[in-house]
Amino acid sequence: xxxxxxxxxxxxxxxxxxxxxxxxxxYVLFICVLAGIGFVVLYSxxxxxWNPWAIKQxxxxxxxxxxxxxxxxxxxxxxxxxxxxxxxxxLLLLIAVEVGGHIGMGAQRWINLxxxxxxxxxxxxxxxxxxxxxxFHATSLQTIRTIPGIIPPALMALFPAALIVMQPDLGTSLMxxxxxxxxxxxVGVQLWxxxxxxxxxxxxxxxxxxxxxxxxxxxxxxxxxxxxxPLGAGYHIIQSKIALGSGGIFGKGFMNGTQSHLNFxxxxxxxFIFTMLSEEFGMIGGVVIIVLNMLILIYSxxxxxxxxxxxxxxxxxxxxxxxxxxxxxxxxxxLGLIPVVGVPLPLISYGGxxxxxxxxxxxxxxxxxxxxxxxxxxx
Amino acid sequence: MNRDKDKxxxxxxxxxxxxxxxxxxxxxxxxxxxxxxxxxxDKYKMLADENRISTRLLIPPRxxxxxRNGVMIASxxxxxxxxxxxxxxxxxxxxxxxxxxxxPLAGDEEERIKRDLRRNRSFVPIKIKDNLTWDEVAKIQLxxxxxxxxxxxxxxxxxxxxxxxxxxxLGYVSSVSEKEAKLxxxxxxxxxxxxxxxxxxxxxxxxxxxxxxxxxxxxxxxxGRVMKEIERIEGVPGRALSLTIDSRLQQKAYDLFKEQExxxxxxxxxxxxxxxxxxVSAPSYDPNAMAKGLSSQEWKDLVANxxxxxxxxxxxxxxxxxxxxxxxxxxxALESGIIKPQMxxxxxxxxxxxxxAFHCWRRAGHGPLNVVEALMHSCDIYFYExxxxxxxxxxxxxxxxxxLGKELNIGLDNEKSGLIPDKKWKLKRFGETWQQGETVxxxxxxxxxxxxxxxxxxxxxxxxxGGYEVKPTFTKIADRSKIKKMDISSExxxxxxxxxYDVVNVPGGTAYRSHFNIDGKEMAGKTxxxxxxxxxxxxxxxxxxxxxxxxxxxxxxxxxxAFAPYDNPLYGIAVLVEHGGGGSSVAAPxxxxxxxxxxxxxxxx
Numbered sequence: 002x003x004x005x006x007x008x009x010x011x012x013x014x015x016x017x018x019x020x021x022x023x024x025x026x027x028y029v030l031f032i033c034v035l036a037g038i039g040f041v042v043l044y045s046x047x048x049x050x051w052n053p054w055a056i057k058q059x060x061x062x063x064x065x066x067x068x069x070x071x072x073x074x075x076x077x078x079x080x081x082x083x084x085x086x087x088x089x090x091x092l093l094l095l096i097a098v099e100v101g102g103h104i105g106m107g108a109q110r111w112i113n114l115x116x117x118x119x120x121x122x123x124x125x126x127x128x129x130x131x132x133x134x135x136x137f138h139a140t141s142l143q144t145i146r147t148i149p150g151i152i153p154p155a156l157m158a159l160f161p162a163a164l165i166v167m168q169p170d171l172g173t174s175l176m177x178x179x180x181x182x183x184x185x186x187x188v189g190v191q192l193w194x195x196x197x198x199x200x201x202x203x204x205x206x207x208x209x210x211x212x213x214x215x216x217x218x219x220x221x222x223x224x225x226x227x228x229x230x231p232l233g234a235g236y237h238i239i240q241s242k243i244a245l246g247s248g249g250i251f252g253k254g255f256m257n258g259t260q261s262h263l264n265f266x267x268x269x270x271x272x273f274i275f276t277m278l279s280e281e282f283g284m285i286g287g288v289v290i291i292v293l294n295m296l297i298l299i300y301s302x303x304x305x306x307x308x309x310x311x312x313x314x315x316x317x318x319x320x321x322x323x324x325x326x327x328x329x330x331x332x333x334x335x336l337g338l339i340p341v342v343g344v345p346l347p348l349i350s351y352g353g354x355x356x357x358x359x360x361x362x363x364x365x366x367x368x369x370x371x372x373x374x375x376x377x378x379x380x
Numbered sequence: 381m382n383r384d385k386d387k388x389x390x391x392x393x394x395x396x397x398x399x400x401x402x403x404x405x406x407x408x409x410x411x412x413x414x415x416x417x418x419x420x421x422d423k424y425k426m427l428a429d430e431n432r433i434s435t436r437l438l439i440p441p442r443x444x445x446x447x448r449n450g451v452m453i454a455s456x457x458x459x460x461x462x463x464x465x466x467x468x469x470x471x472x473x474x475x476x477x478x479x480x481x482x483x484p485l486a487g488d489e490e491e492r493i494k495r496d497l498r499r500n501r502s503f504v505p506i507k508i509k510d511n512l513t514w515d516e517v518a519k520i521q522l523x524x525x526x527x528x529x530x531x532x533x534x535x536x537x538x539x540x541x542x543x544x545x546x547x548x549x550l551g552y553v554s555s556v557s558e559k560e561a562k563l564x565x566x567x568x569x570x571x572x573x574x575x576x577x578x579x580x581x582x583x584x585x586x587x588x589x590x591x592x593x594x595x596x597x598x599x600x601x602x603x604g605r606v607m608k609e610i611e612r613i614e615g616v617p618g619r620a621l622s623l624t625i626d627s628r629l630q631q632k633a634y635d636l637f638k639e640q641e642x643x644x645x646x647x648x649x650x651x652x653x654x655x656x657x658x659x660v661s662a663p664s665y666d667p668n669a670m671a672k673g674l675s676s677q678e679w680k681d682l683v684a685n686x687x688x689x690x691x692x693x694x695x696x697x698x699x700x701x702x703x704x705x706x707x708x709x710x711x712x713a714l715e716s717g718i719i720k721p722q723m724x725x726x727x728x729x730x731x732x733x734x735x736x737a738f739h740c741w742r743r744a745g746h747g748p749l750n751v752v753e754a755l756m757h758s759c760d761i762y763f764y765e766x767x768x769x770x771x772x773x774x775x776x777x778x779x780x781x782x783x784l785g786k787e788l789n790i791g792l793d794n795e796k797s798g799l800i801p802d803k804k805w806k807l808k809r810f811g812e813t814w815q816q817g818e819t820v821x822x823x824x825x826x827x828x829x830x831x832x833x834x835x836x837x838x839x840x841x842x843x844x845x846g847g848y849e850v851k852p853t854f855t856k857i858a859d860r861s862k863i864k865k866m867d868i869s870s871e872x873x874x875x876x877x878x879x880x881y882d883v884v885n886v887p888g889g890t891a892y893r894s895h896f897n898i899d900g901k902e903m904a905g906k907t908x909x910x911x912x913x914x915x916x917x918x919x920x921x922x923x924x925x926x927x928x929x930x931x932x933x934x935x936x937x938x939x940x941x942a943f944a945p946y947d948n949p950l951y952g953i954a955v956l957v958e959h960g961g962g963g964s965s966v967a968a969p970x971x972x973x974x975x976x977x978x979x980x981x982x983x984x985x
Contacts, residue, residue: 141387142386142387145387183398186394187391187394187398188387188390188391188394189387189390240431242416243424243431244424245413245416245424246417246420246421246423246424246425247421247424247425247427247428247429248421249421250418259431260431263600263602263607264602264603265431265432265602279413284413284414284418288410291409294406295403295406298399299399302395302398305395306392306395311391314388314391314392315391318391318398322398322402325405328406333409336409336412336416338409
């Protein structure tokens with residue numbers, strides 16, 4: 002368990018063993034339990050087979066786990082130092098994908114590195130948080146509260162968000178924007194500025210609507226009225242609600258979900274995996290997932306509050322917010338609370354890129370915790 | 381440093397707000413789970429079952445119909461169909477082309493098959509052709525390795541082995557109309573291709589013959605593919621029926637009409653019970669073709685045929701009974717006491733009632749006749765006299781007691797009541813009083829009097845059995861002691877039977893040419909011929925045209941009623957030949973042949 006009053010180590014280098022001992026094992030346990038539930042559901046989704054999903058997911062989790070540990074044991078000042086460099090590299094990759102996509106790779110969102118496919122937009126979620134944290138770490142509260150003080154970080158966020166929305170990947174782009182807004186809120190940007198920007202966004206919405214792709218418009222319209230097209234776009238939401246509702250409190254039992262096993266439920270191993278889980282394990286299964294995620298969030302915030310450096314605090318809050326957005330958008334989407342935007346449930350949905358980026362985030366959050374007593378200068 | 385403290389404080393304050401907000405939002409997710417999975421669970425459970433369970437009806441085999449000897453007269457034939465499943469064949473077009481080389485397809489059939497293939501999922505079997513012969517089945521089986529995805533499927537279709545000879549008894553089955561589907565909520569009627577009784581016994585006993593459908597609950601996936609069987613409830617097969625018909629006699633009777641190209645009706649009853657042994661209406665139609673479905677041209681031809689093959693003449697045809705009616709007139713006369721059996725009337729060939737002259741069919745007259753002689757010669761003048769004396773009411777009453785003038789309710793569609801006129805009827809119908817001349821003409825079964833051939837068969841059965849009120853029926857009578865005897869002296873009935881015996885068996889009787897004697901078994905009967913045209917005064921003065929000089933439509937209807945054996949009556953028969961000419965020359969020989977067949981077959985032992 003997390004111990005808030007453990008002995009402090011003053012800004013001195015820890016040995017690797019000390020660092021390792023400082024890893025919050027409860028935190029790691031929550032992550033492993035969630036991932037474990039994910040393997041079980043993927044095993045069921047393949048009708049009781051480790052192939053094709055569960056086994057690959059297990060390997061990816063293993064890779065992600067190593068990445069997490071490596072990042073956790075890294076010195077936090079390293080992230081501070083290379084935050085901007087990482088940000089610019091990621092931005093270049095994004096541009097490369099965007100340009101390359103127009104040149105002939107089709108609508109690809111990734112760069113093939115051989116063993117894994119690197120998706121720059123996924124990497125940007127981390128890079129942007131680090132870059133913003135570094136910016137605000139070095140900026141005084143007075144400057145933050147002026148308009149010129151928030152224009153550079155706003156541009157840092159909007160530029161990649163615009164690139165990603167053109168891919169087109171509205172979900173990721175919105176997550177970048179929301180994460181940025183959350184960081185702006187955390188560092189103390191005045192509320193009236195949010196109100197002003199919000200009002201401005203609302204007023205340009207009709208114009209933005211114009212620029213949305215047809216399938217995106219359809220998703221919004223179908224969300225507002227799923228019966229509009231029960232065999233087409235609305236089918237996903239309707240079938241998801243039927244699967245969830247019919248699961249009841251205790252669920253239909255492991256491998257017994259009719260909606261998922263008879264293929265009424267689409268994307269049961271990716272975006273709609275929460276639905277499949279709640280069909281087979283009922284409300285109890287769903288609540289367990291949400292509660293574990295709540296614990297991860299509470300711990301992340303506690304790490305942030307306990308951290309001595311402003312950079313560390315902000316990195317933990319930003320990455321936790323990013324993680325929260327995944328969880329909330331995915332579950333709210335499958336429950337029919339928001340439009341279907343194609344965001345997976347981290348740790349559980351099948352998919353390599355998100356698994357790696359989320360495990361990297363956890364590694365950095367753990368790193369913030371391990372280095373909680375290290376003071377960082379403003380440069 | 382101070383400023384940095386402020387900056388840190390702001391961050392911590394806002395962090396608290398953020399974590400609270402996040403926890404609240406995730407709590408909303410939990411509440412939503414509760415709403416869907418607890419509050420609305422029942423609704424969604426039902427929807428999930430609707431998704432996964434597909435119920436199919438199991439069609440019960442239709443009840444088989446047997447004749448009185450256990451011969452199948454309506455059965456279920458295996459119908460071989462050749463089907464194709466798109467997903468089991470590598471190339472649908474190539475497979476179809478190979479199939480066409482083995483068995484050609486009609487012009488638009490290939491289009492239809494391709495359309496069906498397009499409209500259905502790839503695992504749904506599509507019918508290529510049905511009603512395959514054994515040879516065709518064998519050919520396809522032989523070429524099976526070349527015809528991937530093509531297989532033979534067997535269903536049941538209704539078969540009428542006796543074809544048109546039984547069509548007016550059995551009727552036929554055909555597809556359900558929209559109206560019928562509305563009136564009957566049996567889910568079987570919703571099954572595509574399901575057939576129900578449209579006429580005859582098939583319609584009369586539809587409920588029994590149909591049986592009850594079973595159901596098959598299947599679990600299907602999102603694409604409609606069957607995953608497993610959940611529940612099977614067997615249906616109840618349709619009940620088998622045994623009719624009173626003797627298929628041999630029926631076939632013989634129908635063939636007699638067909639060979640002579642006559643249209644009309646013949647009904648043979650067991651006079652002791654009213655069981656119908658043969659029931660012919662000719663010409664007829666092919667019920668097997670009806671069950672398969674007629675083309676619109678075939679249908680038009682049937683409807684336009686002037687001999688009306690679709691009409692069941694035995695019950696739906698109303699004809700003047702003519703001289704066959706004299707039997708009940710004689711009974712009415714004897715029972716009234718006004719006419720004694722030995723009383724004679726003189727026939728000069730014509731008589732006057734008021735100013736109007738009435739003629740006997742024999743211009744020269746018959747001389748003096750008593751009732752037996754009058755029946756034997758079918759003298760019109762005698763019955764004019766008798767009718768005049770006893771009046772229409774007595775005649776009408778006796779006719780009704782013998783089954784005329786109202787429906788016998790054998791259950792088939794379109795049964796007509798016939799018409800036995802009386803004073804009250806005429807006043808009601810025309811608002812006029814009854815005329816003496818109308819009684820006279822009714823005395824020889826003409827004028828307003830109308831009967832169906834089935835009524836005439838009932839009448840002759842009731843005479844033959846000595847006055848038992850038998851009713852014609854297609855179902856066996858278990859207990860004939862329940863049949864009531866009419867309150868009429870058997871002495872009078874015997875007198876009329878004597879007259880009918882003389883008609884056939886005494887030289888000079890109107891049907892003498894049709895007599896027979898099989899081991900002492902003889903027939904008794906009464907002829908009748910009814911005009912369908914008016915003989916003009918001018919024609920009467922010159923020369924009445926012979927029947928064969930007239931076009932078919934203007935020839936007389938020929939009738940004959942009879943029973944046999946005379947000594948111990950078993951079979952009663954009524955024969956009507958539309959525009960056949962004379963009762964003695966056309967109808968009596970047919971009746972005689974049918975009765976001889978019945979006696980030779982010894983149907984009623």
